[in-house]
Amino acid sequence: MDISFIDKRLEGIYSKVLNNSRLSKEDGIYIYETHDLIGLGQVANHVRRSLHGNKAFYIYNQHLNYTNVCKNRCRFCAYARDRKEKGAYTWSIEEIEKRLLDRIDEPVNELHIVGGLNEDLSFDYFIDLLKTVKKVRPNATIKAFTSVEIDYLSKLAGLSIEQTIQQLKHAGLEMMPGGGAEILNSRIHKELFPRKIGHERWLEIVKAVHKAGIKTNATMLYGHIETIEERVDHLITLRQLQDETNGFSAFIPLAFHSENTKLAHIPPTTAVDDLKNVAAARLMLDNFDHIKAYWVMIGEKLAQVALSFGADDLDGTIIEERITHMAGAKSAVGLTKEQMEDMITKAGFEPVERDSFYHPIKELKDQNG
Ligand code: V47
Numbered sequence: 239m240d241i242s243f244i245d246k247r248l249e250g251i252y253s254k255v256l257n258n259s260r261l262s263k264e265d266g267i268y269i270y271e272t273h274d275l276i277g278l279g280q281v282a283n284h285v286r287r288s289l290h291g292n293k294a295f296y297i298y299n300q301h302l303n304y305t306n307v308c309k310n311r312c313r314f315c316a317y318a319r320d321r322k323e324k325g326a327y328t329w330s331i332e333e334i335e336k337r338l339l340d341r342i343d344e345p346v347n348e349l350h351i352v353g354g355l356n357e358d359l360s361f362d363y364f365i366d367l368l369k370t371v372k373k374v375r376p377n378a379t380i381k382a383f384t385s386v387e388i389d390y391l392s393k394l395a396g397l398s399i400e401q402t403i404q405q406l407k408h409a410g411l412e413m414m415p416g417g418g419a420e421i422l423n424s425r426i427h428k429e430l431f432p433r434k435i436g437h438e439r440w441l442e443i444v445k446a447v448h449k450a451g452i453k454t455n456a457t458m459l460y461g462h463i464e465t466i467e468e469r470v471d472h473l474i475t476l477r478q479l480q481d482e483t484n485g486f487s488a489f490i491p492l493a494f495h496s497e498n499t500k501l502a503h504i505p506p507t508t509a510v511d512d513l514k515n516v517a518a519a520r521l522m523l524d525n526f527d528h529i530k531a532y533w534v535m536i537g538e539k540l541a542q543v544a545l546s547f548g549a550d551d552l553d554g555t556i557i558e559e560r561i562t563h564m565a566g567a568k569s570a571v572g573l574t575k576e577q578m579e580d581m582i583t584k585a586g587f588e589p590v591e592r593d594s595f596y597h598p599i600k601e602l603k604d605q606n607g
């Protein structure tokens with residue numbers, strides 16, 4: 239494909255892409271610095287189309303955020319509360335069961351389960367939670383807990399990380415979402431989330447999870463105090479780990495929302511930056527199959543555009559999103575299957591409903607009769 243670049247430096251990046259050469263840190267920084275957004279989008283779109291053609295994936299999923307009580311109180315988080323604070327909540331196992339049953343007539347394929355670090359909950363609660371979800375929804379995949387929760391649960395249970403993962407796997411855990419990575423960098427860790435595990439521990443846990451045969455996603459929270467170089471280092475760190483384990487499924491750039499946080503003075507991310515983050519991910523993460531445009535964070539309209547800037551997946555229906563909406567997100571709290579398909583079709587792509595492992599649902603249904 240011929241691309242007429244306004245920024246000639248993108249030609250070098252494009253020829254590396256065409257030769258399947260890995261992009262360097264300097265290339266990554268340049269991707270963020272260029273003003274040739276359309277040229278950049280075309281390069282990322284070339285990679286996206288060579289991997290997935292005209293397909294754009296989505297999943298019928300349901301989020302369950304079992305508690306917002308969290309002892310970490312990260313400075314960028316609007317969701318967490320202290321135990322006795324107004325608005326604090328923790329769902330009992332019965333409440334979780336009720337929320338699943340409320341939606342039992344819907345074809346939910348994946349349960350995305352994450353929460354705060356609530357010191358009132360025992361390890362048994364988490365085992366019961368997984369078993370209950372599996373009992374009520376035996377055919378849906380449980381994608382639950384970030385490395386932050388796994389680290390906490392291992393301490394709670396007095397078990398090694400490996401033993402903790404085995405117990406959770408035995409109770410029904412099948413996949414892990416990508417949260418908790420933020421920016422893998424000790425300066426940002428110290429400034430924004432000092433009580434949460436740092437990047438070395440995050441990577442160590444993800445490695446153990448991959449070794450146990452569980453796929454995970456990876457994220458990057460951008461648009462706060464991080465530098466371009468720190469973003470690129472984050473992507474390169476993930477790329478290195480993926481070379482080692484091949485355990486990552488998708489990467490999701492997360493646009494920071496500052497409302498109701500200790501960083502409320504930080505303005506929202508721009509559309510240009512949101513699209514550059516999608517394109518940078520697609521181009522730098524040459525060993526990741528999927529890049530998600532998370533419509534909750536960047537809005538439905540920009541998510542449609544992101545499909546032509548490197549993203550091949552819009553995540554899911556979600557049903558009820560809490561974490562970003564507490565921080566001022568203006569997107570819907572959930573979308574119907576028809577709305578997801580409409581968004582994708584009107585962006586010029588072919589919608590493919592998938593399961594957690596990117597198997598198309600239609601083909602699965604055809605195989606099972
Ligand atoms: O870990 C917290 C981030 C994450 C804010 O793996 C914030 O499929 C923006 O990880 N503004 C949770 N972001 C969301 C997440 C996720 C979402 C969708 C799909 C998947 C997946 C994973 O949200 C947290 C944190 O990094 N976050 N506060 C905020 N104010």
Ligand code: SF4
Pocket residue numbers: 308309310311312315316317318353354355386431434
């Ligand atoms: Fe707790 Fe996660 Fe919020 Fe940090 S981002 S305060 S770990 S819920």
